[in-house]
Amino acid sequence: MRLFSFSRIFFTKAFQLIVLLLCFSCSKTDKELNNLKASLNSSTDISKKTDDKNTLHxxxxxxxxxxxxxxxxxxxxxxxxxxxxxxxxxxxxxxxxxxxxxxxxxxxxxxxxxxxxxxxxxxxxxxxxxxxxxxxxxxxxxxxxxxxxxxxxxxxxxxxxxxxxxxxxxxxxxxxxxxxxxxxxxxxxxxxxxxxxxxxxxxxxxxxxxxxxxxxxxxxxxxxxxxxxxxxxx
Incomplete structure (x- = not known):
């Protein structure tokens, strides 16, 4: 019984660790994607880049x-x-x-x-x-x-x-x-x-x-x- 209980606990912890790693990997990927999108927007939106450098009226x-x-x-x-x-x-x-x-x-x-x-x-x-x-x-x-x-x-x-x-x-x-x-x-x-x-x-x-x-x-x-x-x- 103890062996079965230990195995169940071990596999449960392992499963939680795998899920945690997957979540971390996904969040990191999302962040990188967001950074890439921001980089693309800043390079193509000429008017916004121009406006940011000037005080408008x-x-x-x-x-x-x-x-x-x-x-x-x-x-x-x-x-x-x-x-x-x-x-x-x-x-x-x-x-x-x-x-x-x-x-x-x-x-x-x-x-x-x-x-x-x-x-x-x-x-x-x-x-x-x-x-x-x-x-x-x-x-x-x-x-x-x-x-x-x-x-x-x-x-x-x-x-x-x-x-x-x-x-x-x-x-x-x-x-x-x-x-x-x-x-x-x-x-x-x-x-x-x-x-x-x-x-x-x-x-x-x-x-x-x-x-x-x-x-x-x-x-x-x-x-x-x-x-x-x-x-x-x-």
């Missing part, structure tokens, strides 16, 4: 309202920032106040970003501006060339190291956005603007007086404000 996106297609109805044009890498809208980007400018340039480049302006209506032309950080301003300057449609003016927030920039004025001509005018400005005009959307003009460069718009080209020999005249769409 909500990306400002502008809009303007007017009758840009001449149908007598109110239109809204929205700024979009699209990441071709992520295949979606960029909602957050590196904060210029908390990141190096070179890192911000690299971030938008890796995102393969595209800033574009689009109507709130279907079947309307979209204006693509390329890989830039965004816009300093987006203004409705009214029907300046008297063709029955409002024109829009904007300044691109370029990803470069220069303060030299330009204001571009566009009109919807035969269903397509066409540039009617471009003049040079200095980005210092926006240094004292607390938010980009709180802007109705570009101080000292594009201002409205007595229902007329005046502009100044910063690269003229003697820069001075002059009446803005635009040709009609061709």
């Amino acid at each position: 909500k990306l400002e996106k502008l809009f303007c309202v007017g009758d840009f297609d001449g149908d007598g109805k109110r239109d809204t044009i929205f700024q979009h920032n699209f990441s071709k890498l992520r295949k979606g809208e960029i909602e957050k980007s590196p904060d210029p106040a908390k990141n190096e400018w070179e890192d911000i340039i690299k971030w938008f480049s890796k995102q393969d970003s595209d800033v574009y302006l689009a109507f709130n209506k279907k079947d309307k032309d979209t204006l693509h501006l390329g890989t830039v950080q965004g816009l300093y301003c987006l203004l409705n300057i009214g029907d300046t060339n008297f063709d029955g449609k409002d024109e829009m003016a904007f300044v691109i927030d370029n990803l470069d190291f220069s303060n030299l920039n330009s204001c571009k004025i566009y009109s919807l001509c035969k269903g397509k956005w066409v540039e009617l005018k471009q003049f040079n400005i200095d980005e210092s005009a926006f240094d004292f603007t607390s938010t980009k959307i709180a802007s109705s003009d570009i101080q000292n460069y594009l201002e409205q007086k007595d229902n007329k718009w005046f502009y100044k080209d910063n690269l003229q020999d003697e820069p001075k404000m002059q009446l803005l005249k635009l040709d009609e769409c061709q």
Whole structure:
């Protein structure tokens, strides 16, 4: 009886030891698999790796309202920032106040970003501006060339190291956005603007007086404000 009891105890302990070893082996395998998955994710998820190195903030996106297609109805044009890498809208980007400018340039480049302006209506032309950080301003300057449609003016927030920039004025001509005018400005005009959307003009460069718009080209020999005249769409 003692021999039988001893054998039973021995085999019971042996069985428990085998089960314990198997459990340890499985848990170790699971851990290794999890580490492998984490390694693969970190090497393929480029956008997550990029975001982890930067302090992000909500990306400002502008809009303007007017009758840009001449149908007598109110239109809204929205700024979009699209990441071709992520295949979606960029909602957050590196904060210029908390990141190096070179890192911000690299971030938008890796995102393969595209800033574009689009109507709130279907079947309307979209204006693509390329890989830039965004816009300093987006203004409705009214029907300046008297063709029955409002024109829009904007300044691109370029990803470069220069303060030299330009204001571009566009009109919807035969269903397509066409540039009617471009003049040079200095980005210092926006240094004292607390938010980009709180802007109705570009101080000292594009201002409205007595229902007329005046502009100044910063690269003229003697820069001075002059009446803005635009040709009609061709």
